[in-house]
Amino acid sequence: MKLLTSKQKRPNFVIMKSVCLIVLFALALPANAQTTSIQKSPPLSEGSPESVGMSSERLARIDTLCEKAVRNGDVPGIVALVARHGKIVFFKTYGMADNQSRRTLKTDDIFRIASQSKAITSTAVMMLWEEGKFKLDDPISKYIPEFKNPQVLKTFNQSDSSYTTIPANKEITIRHLLTHTSGIGYGVIDGDERFRMIYQKAGVTDLFTTENIRIEESVKKLAKLPLHHHPGEKFTYSEGLDVLGYFIEVVSGMTFDAFLKTRLFDPLGMKDTGFYLPENKAKRLVSIQKKSDKGEWVRYPITFYDPNYPITGAKRFFSGGAGLRSTAKDYATFLQMYLNNGELNGIRILSRTTIQSMMSNQTGDLFGADSGSYYGLAFGVVDQKGQSLGGQGSVGTFNWGGYFNTSFFADPKEQTIGVLMKQTRGPVSDDTGWKFRLLVGQAVDD
Numbered sequence: 009m010k011l012l013t014s015k016q017k018r019p020n021f022v023i024m025k026s027v028c029l030i031v032l033f034a035l036a037l038p039a040n041a042q043t044t045s046i047q048k049s050p051p052l053s054e055g056s057p058e059s060v061g062m063s064s065e066r067l068a069r070i071d072t073l074c075e076k077a078v079r080n081g082d083v084p085g086i087v088a089l090v091a092r093h094g095k096i097v098f099f100k101t102y103g104m105a106d107n108q109s110r111r112t113l114k115t116d117d118i119f120r121i122a123s124q125s126k127a128i129t130s131t132a133v134m135m136l137w138e139e140g141k142f143k144l145d146d147p148i149s150k151y152i153p154e155f156k157n158p159q160v161l162k163t164f165n166q167s168d169s170s171y172t173t174i175p176a177n178k179e180i181t182i183r184h185l186l187t188h189t190s191g192i193g194y195g196v197i198d199g200d201e202r203f204r205m206i207y208q209k210a211g212v213t214d215l216f217t218t219e220n221i222r223i224e225e226s227v228k229k230l231a232k233l234p235l236h237h238h239p240g241e242k243f244t245y246s247e248g249l250d251v252l253g254y255f256i257e258v259v260s261g262m263t264f265d266a267f268l269k270t271r272l273f274d275p276l277g278m279k280d281t282g283f284y285l286p287e288n289k290a291k292r293l294v295s296i297q298k299k300s301d302k303g304e305w306v307r308y309p310i311t312f313y314d315p316n317y318p319i320t321g322a323k324r325f326f327s328g329g330a331g332l333r334s335t336a337k338d339y340a341t342f343l344q345m346y347l348n349n350g351e352l353n354g355i356r357i358l359s360r361t362t363i364q365s366m367m368s369n370q371t372g373d374l375f376g377a378d379s380g381s382y383y384g385l386a387f388g389v390v391d392q393k394g395q396s397l398g399g400q401g402s403v404g405t406f407n408w409g410g411y412f413n414t415s416f417f418a419d420p421k422e423q424t425i426g427v428l429m430k431q432t433r434g435p436v437s438d439d440t441g442w443k444f445r446l447l448v449g450q451a452v453d454d
Contacts (some may be wrong), residue, residue, distance in 0.1 A: 035422065042135075049094060052096055060092040062454075067447075074100070083438050087171075089340050132271070138359060146181060154232065161173055161202065185246075186249075214314060219325070269312070281364070295315070350362065368404065380395075388408055390402065390407070405420070
């Protein structure tokens with residue numbers, strides 16, 4: 009037998025070491041990135057309306073709608089996007105991103121999407137659920153102990169904001185938080201004055217903040233406060249998605265912003281979606297505007313939030329319910345992933361079977377009984393009555409909107425997407441939202 013020298017042995021050792029490292033990397037990959045898919049739907053790209061069975065002539069009615077809304081002063085500016093079968097067939101801007109500086113809107117301008125963040129947070133929750141990290145009906149106190157033994161508001165003293173409670177008849181679950189049935193409220197924008205006062209006194213942060221705090225701090229304050237009602241008994245729009253943003257940090261071991269970037273935004277190519285803006289993108293942020301007493305569009309002042317978010321401040325608060333900013337195309341990309349049953353460009357974000365569960369009725373009659381829609385695990389979803397009422401899309405169309413006048417819908421049957429981005433607060437006579445949705449549907453011509 010011929011003995012090998014140490015120099016002759018070394019190359020084999022190096023090869024073996026390299027193979028081991030590759031194997032270890034492959035084993036670690038599912039924890040840090042999304043899996044590839046045997047499906048490979050292409051990214052959104054531009055196409056002609058006729059190539060996907062839509063009428064250019066009928067889509068032009070959206071032009072008329074948006075131009076008139078800006079001309080009449082109903083809104084300062086609009087970005088409108090329509091896609092079908094993965095092709096963007098209408099993508100236009102109208103009016104101003106900021107009237108004070110006379111900056112006109114561009115298609116890649118960035119908007120605060122507020123409650124449109126909720127669907128993204130819900131998606132992140134379900135990605136971790138698919139990995140077997142938890143059950144949807146696990147109590148949230150299993151992961152955030154401060155929520156143990158929740159209490160329901162019994163009496164309230166208006167003069168000093170003091171109150172009494174009774175024990176809730178069950179624990180808050182992850183499913184309750186996803187479906188706004190936990191009993192948690194929404195602080196300063198809550199429909200119940202008692203809870204606005206309770207949340208403010210406790211120092212709970214609503215929407216987002218430029219202050220130097222973390223979402224964990226606000227969530228743990230929230231955990232000590234009374235509920236509107238026993239969990240699972242009513243639909244109360246809530247900060248439950250903020251709780252789930254922190255929950256994602258606990259379960260994943262990553263900061264919420266890092267999880268979304270590495271596990272969702274980067275794989276989907278959503279390069280302009282996130283919480284805080286880097287300096288090189290700050291000029292693309294659309295101003296929040298309101299009507300002045302003179303009928304002019306002016307920048308919205310500082311109230312319980314700073315309109316300069318997400319440019320300025322400590323940049324440490326990652327609100328799962330309202331904190332993200334995005335563009336029309338980025339959000340359409342997110343919706344296209346759902347229309348593709350969880351896949352885009354060969355990357356599998358969610359399984360088709362998971363999306364099937366997410367789009368099912370999770371709240372019974374608690375969400376707008378007889379309204380034509382129900383609530384799933386991430387969106388409002390059109391039912392048979394909604395389709396029959398007209399103008400809302402086919403059965404299964406999912407949709408939502410944001411605090412600053414943004415909205416979207418996606419129709420799985422017709423494979424259409426509509427995204428309408430505006431940025432206003434205060435009273436407006438704006439009916440572009442429902443009209444846009446109707447006009448997208450009437451443009452189908454196949």
